Amino acid sequence: MTAEAPLLHARALCFSRQEERVFGPLDFKVAAGDIVLVEGDNGSGKTTLMRILTGILHVDEGTLELEGKPLRNIDAAGRIVFLGHQLGLKADLSPLENLRVAEGLAGRRDGVDAMAVLREVGLSGYEDEPVRRLSAGQKKRAALARLMLVPAILWLLDEPYANLDREGIALVNRLVQAHADRGGAALVSSHGTVTFLGGEPRMIRMHA
Amino acid sequence: MTATAGAACAALLRRDLLLAWRRRGDIAMPVLYALIVATLFPFALGPEEALLQRIAGGVILVTVLLAMLLALDAMFRGDIEDGSLEQLLLAPQPLALMLAIRIFAHWVTTALPLIIISPLLAGMLHLPTPVMGVLVVALLLATPLLSLIGAILVALTAGTRRSGMLLALMLLPLCVPVVIFAAGAVAAAQQGLPWVAPIAWLGAALVLALVLAPLACAAALRIALDA
Numbered sequence: 122m123t124a125e126a127p128l129l130h131a132r133a134l135c136f137s138r139q140e141e142r143v144f145g146p147l148d149f150k151v152a153a154g155d156i157v158l159v160e161g162d163n164g165s166g167k168t169t170l171m172r173i174l175t176g177i178l179h180v181d182e183g184t185l186e187l188e189g190k191p192l193r194n195i196d197a198a199g200r201i202v203f204l205g206h207q208l209g210l211k212a213d214l215s216p217l218e219n220l221r222v223a224e225g226l227a228g229r230r231d232g233v234d235a236m237a238v239l240r241e242v243g244l245s246g247y248e249d250e251p252v253r254r255l256s257a258g259q260k261k262r263a264a265l266a267r268l269m270l271v272p273a274i275l276w277l278l279d280e281p282y283a284n285l286d287r288e289g290i291a292l293v294n295r296l297v298q299a300h301a302d303r304g305g306a307a308l309v310s311s312h313g314t315v316t317f318l319g320g321e322p323r324m325i326r327m328h329a
Numbered sequence: 330m331t332a333t334a335g336a337a338c339a340a341l342l343r344r345d346l347l348l349a350w351r352r353r354g355d356i357a358m359p360v361l362y363a364l365i366v367a368t369l370f371p372f373a374l375g376p377e378e379a380l381l382q383r384i385a386g387g388v389i390l391v392t393v394l395l396a397m398l399l400a401l402d403a404m405f406r407g408d409i410e411d412g413s414l415e416q417l418l419l420a421p422q423p424l425a426l427m428l429a430i431r432i433f434a435h436w437v438t439t440a441l442p443l444i445i446i447s448p449l450l451a452g453m454l455h456l457p458t459p460v461m462g463v464l465v466v467a468l469l470l471a472t473p474l475l476s477l478i479g480a481i482l483v484a485l486t487a488g489t490r491r492s493g494m495l496l497a498l499m500l501l502p503l504c505v506p507v508v509i510f511a512a513g514a515v516a517a518a519q520q521g522l523p524w525v526a527p528i529a530w531l532g533a534a535l536v537l538a539l540v541l542a543p544l545a546c547a548a549a550l551r552i553a554l555d556a
Contacts, residue, residue: 130469177418177419177555179555197419198419198422199420200418203415203420207411207412208412209413210411213351214344214347218347220338222340222343223330223416225337225341225343226332226341226416227332227419227420228332228421233547271330273419277348
């Protein structure tokens with residue numbers, strides 16, 4: 122039996138914008154069950170890396186493989202969930218309605234439902250409030266609820282801790298840990314010098 | 330539970346219609362615009378019935394198409410700004426199909442109200458009643474065609490700021506044949522000539538656009554986001 126290909130495998134991954142190197146070369150592997158912290162200063166290319174890993178941004182130099190096959194957005198669809206600075210929530214819809222859309226588009230993990238995940242992220246009582254009336258932290262929580270709902274295996278979280286209170290940070294860590302325990306993998310980016318994740322997570326260091 | 334294409338289409342359509350309903354004022358804008366333009370024509374040209382009758386079909390077609398242009402620019406803007414488009418790209422559904430649904434929803438919320446009021450506008454300009462049917466049929470074919478062509482151009486200009494001007498310039502030459510055929514059908518009906526041929530041309534173009542536009546749109550949006 123051949124060794125199973127890692128979930129995500131980057132070799133000499135670089136990205137340049139107008140001849141100027143944004144980051145790289147980066148080499149890393151992410152296997153099922155891994156939590157990887159992407160750390161770097163502002164402007165060091167964390168968001169760019171995340172967008173490349175979603176397959177939305179093209180691979181400039183080097184190779185990037187998802188389960189042994191070159192990552193292309195079309196094939197990766199459904200395997201990856203991305204939480205970026207834009208949360209992908211419709212401001213005129215309620216958290217529950219937003220989740221229903223996500224559920225329709227991407228499916229639902231077995232054994233969870235929209236109301237339960239909203240309760241778990243601490244949005245009980247806000248299910249039917251339009252997202253525009255929620256605070257920045259609550260919006261983030263509504264977006265986190267989507268992660269729990271959809272059955273994607275690879276979580277790409279770009280600065281998930283921004284706007285969250287202490288309890289929210291603990292929530293992110295709990296969700297990521299639970300996802301890793303289920304056999305999923307997560308890449309979490311942070312500009313902070315302190316890591317919020319418990320234990321010693323793997324690190325990808327980006328340099329500006 | 331994995332998502333089926335049908336469930337995804339239903340969820341997306343429901344979302345877009347719900348969003349449109351929550352912002353009803355935006356739907357009313359093109360309708361109001363068309364109403365104002367059609368009202369002003371008789372004031373500017375004088376209430377001479379023969380003259381108004383002659384120009385009624387053309388005026389209404391141009392008014393409706395221009396009113397659609399007002400809302401066209403916003404087709405994907407909201408989705409790009411709030412990150413919904415990225416979610417759509419990452420969903421395990423064919424992007425072209427999802428975009429087809431979005432274009433359909435956009436047509437329902439912008440063009441359909443215009444088509445519904447078009448007999449009223451036509452009445453104001455003394456268009457003979459028997460011709461109204463042909464006008465509505467021409468609009469039913471011309472407006473989705475314009476939505477589909479417009480969607481490609483909106484997708485192409487999605488990455489650029491202030492894309493409105495560029496969009497209008499690019500859309501103009503593509504609008505011309507649509508207007509010619511649609512107005513041709515109405516004019517033919519008014520003169521008692523057979524009007525099926527221009528309608529058939531519009532129908533053929535619509536079928537072609539229905540198949541190709543969502544694919545082109547998907548490719549264009551992927552390029553726009555890859556920057």
